[in-house]
Amino acid sequence: MSRTNNSLDELIEALRCLPGVGPKSAQRMAYHLLQYDQAGAHRLALALDRALQRIRRCAKCNTFTEEEVCALCTSPKRDPSLLCVVETPADQAVMEQTLAYQGLYFVLMGRLSPLDGIGPKEIGLDALQRRVSDGIVKEVILATNFTNEGEATAHYIHEMLQGRGLKITRIARGVPVGGELEYVDLGTLAQAFYERREA
Amino acid sequence: MEQGSRRRVENERAYVLHTWPYSETSLLVEIFSRGYGRLPLLAKGVRRPRSSLRGLLMAFQPLSLGWSGRGEVRTLNRCEWVGGLPLLKGDALLCGFYCNELLMRLLPREDPHEALFDHYEATLAQLQHAEDLERVLRAFERTLLKELGYGLTLDRDAETGGPIDPEAFYDYEPDRGPVPSRGEGRLRLRGRTLLAIANEDYSDPGTLQQYKQLMRLLINHRLDQQPLHSRNVYRELQQL
Numbered sequence: 001m002s003r004t005n006n007s008l009d010e011l012i013e014a015l016r017c018l019p020g021v022g023p024k025s026a027q028r029m030a031y032h033l034l035q036y037d038q039a040g041a042h043r044l045a046l047a048l049d050r051a052l053q054r055i056r057r058c059a060k061c062n063t064f065t066e067e068e069v070c071a072l073c074t075s076p077k078r079d080p081s082l083l084c085v086v087e088t089p090a091d092q093a094v095m096e097q098t099l100a101y102q103g104l105y106f107v108l109m110g111r112l113s114p115l116d117g118i119g120p121k122e123i124g125l126d127a128l129q130r131r132v133s134d135g136i137v138k139e140v141i142l143a144t145n146f147t148n149e150g151e152a153t154a155h156y157i158h159e160m161l162q163g164r165g166l167k168i169t170r171i172a173r174g175v176p177v178g179g180e181l182e183y184v185d186l187g188t189l190a191q192a193f194y195e196r197r198e199a
Numbered sequence: 200m201e202q203g204s205r206r207r208v209e210n211e212r213a214y215v216l217h218t219w220p221y222s223e224t225s226l227l228v229e230i231f232s233r234g235y236g237r238l239p240l241l242a243k244g245v246r247r248p249r250s251s252l253r254g255l256l257m258a259f260q261p262l263s264l265g266w267s268g269r270g271e272v273r274t275l276n277r278c279e280w281v282g283g284l285p286l287l288k289g290d291a292l293l294c295g296f297y298c299n300e301l302l303m304r305l306l307p308r309e310d311p312h313e314a315l316f317d318h319y320e321a322t323l324a325q326l327q328h329a330e331d332l333e334r335v336l337r338a339f340e341r342t343l344l345k346e347l348g349y350g351l352t353l354d355r356d357a358e359t360g361g362p363i364d365p366e367a368f369y370d371y372e373p374d375r376g377p378v379p380s381r382g383e384g385r386l387r388l389r390g391r392t393l394l395a396i397a398n399e400d401y402s403d404p405g406t407l408q409q410y411k412q413l414m415r416l417l418i419n420h421r422l423d424q425q426p427l428h429s430r431n432v433y434r435e436l437q438q439l
Contacts, residue, residue, distance in 0.1 A: 020223040112436075114296040114429035115217050115303070120436055129439075148258050148292060155289045160439045186280045187254060194285045 008034075062127060063089050063107040072105065079103045081138040085128065085157060087111050087145055095143060103141070106131055111149045112156065123153070125160060132161060139167040146173050207267040211235065212281070214319070215258045216299045220246065228256055228275065230264065231302055231319065236311040240266050242275040252278050259287050259295050259323055271308075284323060291326040293436070297429040298322060298339055305347060305421055315346040333407060340414045349421065351413075352376030353397035365391040371413055373420035386416050 008030060015026040033041035057063070058070040065071070072078065082103025086092045092105050110123040120126070132140055140161055144150035158168050174192035175184050184192075213232035221227040226242040245252040255262065255278050265277035287295045298319065306312070322339045329335045341351060354363055357376035363369070369377035370384025380387050388409055395406045396413070418427075 019220070022222070112432065114293060114432040115300050117428035117431065119432035120439055125439065146254075148287070148296070151286070151288065152292050152296070155292065156436050156439065159436075185251065185254065186282060187257075187260060190280075190282050191286060 060131060061105045061107055062109060062124060063092065063105070077102070080136045082141065083132060083137045083139070084141040084143050085154075086143050087150065087153070091143065091145075101141075103139075104137075108144070108153070111144060111147075112153045113149045114152070120156065125157065128157065129160060132164070132166060137166065139169060142168065142170045206269055207265070207276075208235065208273075209265045209277070210263050211265065212316075213262055213264045214260070214323075215256050215262065216303050217258065218256060224250075226256060227272070229303060231306070231316065232264065232311075233313055233316040234311055235309060237302060237306050237308050239272045239308070240264070240275040241272050242278075245275075255280055257286075258299055259292075260284060261320070285327060287323070287326055290332060291329065293429065293433050294326050294332050294336055295323060297336065297427070297433070300427055300429045301340070301343055301418070304425075304427070305343060305418075312346045315342060318342040318346075333411065334401065337407070337410055337414055340418060344417060344421070347421075349417070351396075351417070353393045363390040363393050365389070365394060369393060371416060373417055386412055388413065 011030045011033075012023070012026045015021055015029050016023065018026075021029070033044070054066045055064050056066075058065045058067070058073055060069050060073040063070055067074075079102050082101070083106055084092075084095060084101060084103055085106045085108065086095060087108050087110065089107055089109075092107055095101055095105075106128050108123045108125075108128070110118060112118060112120070112123065131137070140157070142154040142157055144153045144157075154170055158170075161168055173188075174195065175181065175189065181189065211232045211234055213230045216229045216231050216237065218229070219227045221241065224244050224246045226245050228240045228242050229237065230240055231237050242252065242256055244250060245256060247253075261281040261284055263277075263279040263281050264275065266273040266275050268274045286292075302319070306315075318339065322335055325335045326332060344350065352375070355361065355376075356363060356369070356379065357372065358378045363377065367390045368380035369388050369390060370380045370382075371377050371386045371388060372384065377388065377390075377393055378384075392403075392406055392409050395401070395403060396410050401407050401410075
């Protein structure tokens with residue numbers, strides 16, 4: 001292969017920063033954009049540039065926003081005494097879809113992952129500590145994932161916030177709604193048994 | 200065909216040590232298996248929303264795995280939950296991460312250690328209920344070093360070959376063992392402490408503290424002084 005086309009190489013190399021994109025896919029994307037969809041490419045370049053300039057972290061919940069404080073955090077319809085801690089904006093989005101929750105959020109943008117060296121500093125636990133100290137939050141709901149990393153995150157947030165007069169809860173886990181025991185996966189069923197509650 | 204069947208492994212008892220996302224929907228899984236030691240497997244498609252293995256390939260749960268392939272990274276074919284071990288919680292969970300990191304960093308790939316595997320499994324079970332997590336960790340570290348061929352010398356003087364004098368002081372040299380102290384070693388231990396560790400007698404509260412320092416010295420030596428992530432994260436969490 002000839003290596004004369006520098007900006008093409010650079011584009012391919014740049015596309016590889018996307019998750020799951022290797023050299024082959026990056027090349028395919030680059031050729032597609034240049035050959036068939038130059039308008040799309042232009043739009044992408046502009047949107048990326050604008051997003052990078054405008055989007056920052058919400059001062060209250062740490063999620064992406066264009067404002068100082070995001071729309072959800074300023075909404076008068078939400079109950080400011082409830083604060084739900086989630087790992088990612090995607091987790092927040094599904095919580096919102098449930099329509100079960102009317103409080104506010106704190107988005108960690110990650111989870112503790114000791115083997116990857118991701119500790120409390122990397123996920124901004126100090127910012128969470130400041131957030132819950134506003135005197136309005138009464139209950140902190142830990143909605144991190146039920147992976148080992150998510151569990152570790154929930155545990156240490158609990159430890160950190162204990163003794164401040166806050167109610168700290170963890171979302172429940174177990175057999176899914178509409179789940180028939182016969183078809184539930186064994187690990188889930190076993191954990192549901194270990195964590196059984198009084199009927 | 201015969202060669203193909205030899206490359207296939209079925210129903211192998213194993214634990215996941217760590218995972219990394221791989222391409223759009225797959226997972227790279229580092230496992231510790233009883234009969235084949237530590238090795239990487241590619242679990243194709245398991246990050247799809249409806250994959251039945253999605254919640255299964257998690258550390259600290261006993262699994263029965265099947266894989267095939269010839270290269271360094273084999274392909275996971277089967278994964279079954281074996282059960283019998285509740286998931287770790289709290290500080291015990293952090294200890295589990297620490298054990299996994301030790302295995303990832305110190306155990307060479309494809310080097311089977313059945314005794315170490317059994318001890319790892321017992322360690323996970325003990326961490327569930329242990330009053331004293333430190334003791335469980337020390338025992339794991341000791342077994343790990345022993346299985347790797349770096350067993351501890353605690354009952355004789357590495358210089359003279361003679362017995363340890365309970366009243367004397369010794370410097371512990373990672374590659375040799377205890378030598379009479381000249382006051383310049385990195386870790387100075389009393390003979391009595393060495394003998395107590397050898398006999399697993401922790402009635403003196405100072406013994407466990409010194410034991411921890413000794414294991415840290417030895418492990419850091421084996422890691423060429425490269426820091427352990429889980430140890431750093433644990434320290435940061437204690438400071439919260």
